[in-house]
Amino acid sequence: MKKTRSRLLQKIWITVFAFFLFLTSSNIIVSAVSIDLFANTxxxxxxxxxxxxxxxxxSQKPVTFTxxxxxxxxxxxxxxxxxxxxSVPSLLSGKVTPNxxxxxxxxxxxxxxxxxxxxVLGLxxxxxxxxxxxxxxxxxxxxxxxxxxxAINNLxxxxxxNHNLPIATEQLSATLLGVNISQGLLPILxxxxxxxxxxxxxxxxxxxLGLIGAILTSVLSSVDGLIxxxxxxxxxxxTNLVSASILGSTNVSIPTFVTSPAGLTQDYTAAICGGIVQTDDLTIQLLSNFGGNTNIYxxxxxxxxxxxLLLGNLNFGTHPIQTKADETWNAYVGGNSANPLQTGTIRIDDTRTTAKAWQLKVAQSNNWTSGQKNLSNARLDIALGALSTNFQNYSSIANQMIHMIPNEQLVLVNLSNTTAPGYVEMPLNQFQLFVPKNTPKQIGNYKTTLQWTISNTP
Structure with a gap:
């Protein structure tokens, strides 16, 4: 019983080993049927x-490869x-197509x-x-x-x-484009x-015919068969005639459409390989040492x-001190009410194609101060205009007056669940500073800071 089992194991091992050798030799055969036709592509x-x-x-950008x-x-x-x-890298799969x-x-x-x-030459x-x-x-x-x-010398x-051949470009796979030179040469050769x-x-x-009838008849028959x-x-x-032909100096111009890969998280250099081959098997992808390379960025x-587009400085002008009435001061160019109102624009461009979600927030970082002096209870108000955007999934608080409270953030725009690139634009139509009548006031040049923040959201 032990001897029988031992023989069986030996037979199984030998069969597996033979199968391994068969696969190895097949790969060698496949490698041998393709060749790079030029040494300096x-x-x-x-x-x-x-x-x-x-x-x-x-998207569908015309690019010609040579x-x-x-x-x-x-x-x-x-x-x-x-x-x-x-041959294009996998990240460009389906992104480079014939044009x-x-x-x-x-x-x-x-x-x-x-x-x-x-x-026929023998005859x-x-x-x-x-x-x-x-x-x-x-x-x-x-x-x-x-x-x-x-006629024999000519034959x-x-x-x-020399030939200038228009030939259709084939999409051989999602990452491989081919121009069948043999197809173009066949009718010519x-x-x-x-x-x-x-x-x-x-x-x-x-x-x-009378003098050389037999041999002439044989030659004509052979020539007719070839024709x-x-x-x-x-x-x-x-087909053998085209396969045996040798190409001299060759230039191939291949027009394509190129589309950017989606979801890039960093800039990408696409190393694209090209060459001129003679092959029996187009399922073989181009090797790293094949032909030449060119980059698209x-x-x-x-x-x-x-x-x-945001204002660097708002100027609400100079005002006499009084505590009997509420005051609302507008920001004018140069601080002079004879000039136009100071306005600004929020403009955000998100050209990424990754999944994204973010919020635009604004906050007043501190009270209105002049050195150690504090203009307590003063409130900055901003009139927001209509939002313009090509995003789909968003919310905003456009078309209203917002009231700034020191150290508190307001969410102006909330974007979610999108991968498409796009923009957001919203005008800042007016800036007002409201100062209640009972606010303690001292002479000074009062300042505060607005912080605009784009933050990722879960």
Whole structure:
């Protein structure tokens, strides 16, 4: 019984170990089917943002990324599709989306060894040898032979031209945008080779069939087969032709829309990766050492009161001392009633997109004093105007006169349960100082201080 259990445990352990090796080898295989096509990829964007001038709560902001490669990488693979890719960090998931057609500017070559011509070139070699042998007996074959050699040289040409390709940008995942360069190249490369084969066929059709019938028929049949395959974009010959092509200096311009990430608690630098790859598996995300990088800077926003809109000093003027009647003094510019009333504005901008709740409070920090002298019972009154705001969840005591009591805070605005950015603005239409008639008064320059406070609430 013990021996049987021991064997069973050994079998289980061996099975698990084999499964581990299988997973490991699979990862190695997946890694091998993608390659960075350029050794010196440069990635840029035209957002114009910097750490000092970041985006603040932008939505669908047009930004174009450019990916440039000039030095072809080493170890090209001959399978898969060529893609220009832009990979954004997870915080920008779903925040960078296509904005129209990308543009790819590139030069293309295809090595002769990778062209699907080995069969037809072999037949053409036999045909040329046959015609050359017949030349002494039929000198009229020289002109067709010259044309045939020219068509063959053209067929062997590895240069497939310079191209400016409009190609749709694909949203491959929430964090990955792709431009299928192979899709744009396929009709151009297949038609170029097909045209070269058609030119060859036209030359072949001028040759005297009676002299070289068998070999000519074979060549024509092979050429016709290639032209037919190249006319099918899904044929192996067509797809392999594009896979085997080599890109020279390449520039890819990818227009996008960019939206700020929500809920930032601090300014954020988004390192965005880009490159040009050939791959069999687009589910592979770009690695940290892939291609090049470019930054877009985002602001977390801020909560700020525009203190310059609040009056620095209120001037209630100079008044004779009397105790027979209540007095109400207004604050005028320069303390002179011939001038306009002194007014101010409360303006708070909260550009954050985090969950927030706060209160705006005002308090008179002390009694009206002049040195050791105290203007007891004097009361400051402030006429509040109408509140203007784009917040939804708030309460306020706008459109009324408030009475300040030393060392007691008044809540002017209460904001709760909101994440959207916004503002609050309320005019301070008038400042009055009420002094009861029985207030003891002494000569002096009396002062107090108002404190405006924004405080977080639970």
């Amino acid at each position: 440069q990635v840029n964007n035209n957002s114009g943002t910097t750490a000092a001038a970041p985006y603040l709560n932008v 990916v440039n490669g000039t030095t072809t990488g080493v170890g090209l693979i001959k399978t898969g599709k060529k893609y220009a890719l832009i 129209g057609t990308a543009t790819v500017t590139t030069t293309v070559t295809i090595p002769l060894a990778d062209l699907p011509l080995s069969g 053409l070699s036999t045909l040329v040898t046959t015609i050359t042998t017949l030349l002494p007996l039929n000198p009229s074959l020289q002109a067709p032979l010259n044309s045939l050699n020219q 062997k040409n590895e240069n497939y031209g 297949t038609s170029t080779l097909s045209n070269r084969l058609t030119d060859l066929k036209n030359v072949l059709n001028t040759l005297p 037919t395959s190249l006319g099918n974009p899904n044929s192996a010959i067509s 985002f602001s977390a926003g801020s909560l700020a009161m525009k203190s310059e």
